[in-house]
Each structure stands twice: as C-alpha cells, then as structure tokens.
Amino acid sequence: MSGYLIAQLNMTDKENFKLYAETVPESVKKFGGKYLVRAGEFKSMQGKWDFTRNVIIEFPTYEKALEWYNSDLYKPLKELRQKGSEGNIIIIKGV
Numbered sequence: 001m002s003g004y005l006i007a008q009l010n011m012t013d014k015e016n017f018k019l020y021a022e023t024v025p026e027s028v029k030k031f032g033g034k035y036l037v038r039a040g041e042f043k044s045m046q047g048k049w050d051f052t053r054n055v056i057i058e059f060p061t062y063e064k065a066l067e068w069y070n071s072d073l074y075k076p077l078k079e080l081r082q083k084g085s086e087g088n089i090i091i092i093k094g095v
Contacts, residue, residue, distance in 0.1 A: 020085075051088075
C-alpha cells in the first residue's frame with residue numbers, strides 16, 4: 001500500500017526554500033518516492049486555501065514515507081524547509 005506526503009506551504013524565506021527545493025528531490029528518489037504534484041497552478045473549489053505551494057509525493061509504502069521523513073539524509077533538508085516556509089504536512093496511507 002502506497003504512502004503519500006501531502007504538504008501545503010507558504011514560503012517565508014525564499015533563499016532557504018530555494019536551496020531546499022533544489023536539493024530535496026534526490027533524497028525523495030533514494031527512498032523510492034516520486035512527485036505527483038510540486039507547486040503548479042490550482043484553483044480552490046471550496047473553503048479558504050491560504051497556501052501558495054502544494055506538494056504530493058508518492059512512496060512505495062506508508063512506512064517508506066515515514067522512513068524518508070525521519071531519515072538522517074532528510075534531517076538537514078527538513079531544517080532548511082522549516083527555516084524557509086510554514087504550513088501543514090501529513091503522511092497518509094493510500095488505498
């Protein structure tokens with residue numbers, strides 16, 4: 001069963017976030033992940049959407065998504081993301 005990371009973000013520091021965005025894809029790939037959505041145009045259809053950047057990453061399993069997020073490889077990248085943005089992130093099991 002696949003696992004997905006879903007992120008809703010607003011950039012707060014463009015330099016830190018740019019470095020994050022340039023370096024994180026390689027770490028995702030090493031854990032078998034692939035981007036399904038990485039920013040892009042969107043239209044809110046219901047409710048208030050306060051985020052400018054939306055990301056969905058598919059991993060082979062829910063456990064692999066958690067392993068990536070908690071890995072030593074991702075830790076310094078996570079710190080860049082936290083310095084450069086604010087928002088919501090979940091990891092969820094697919095069907």
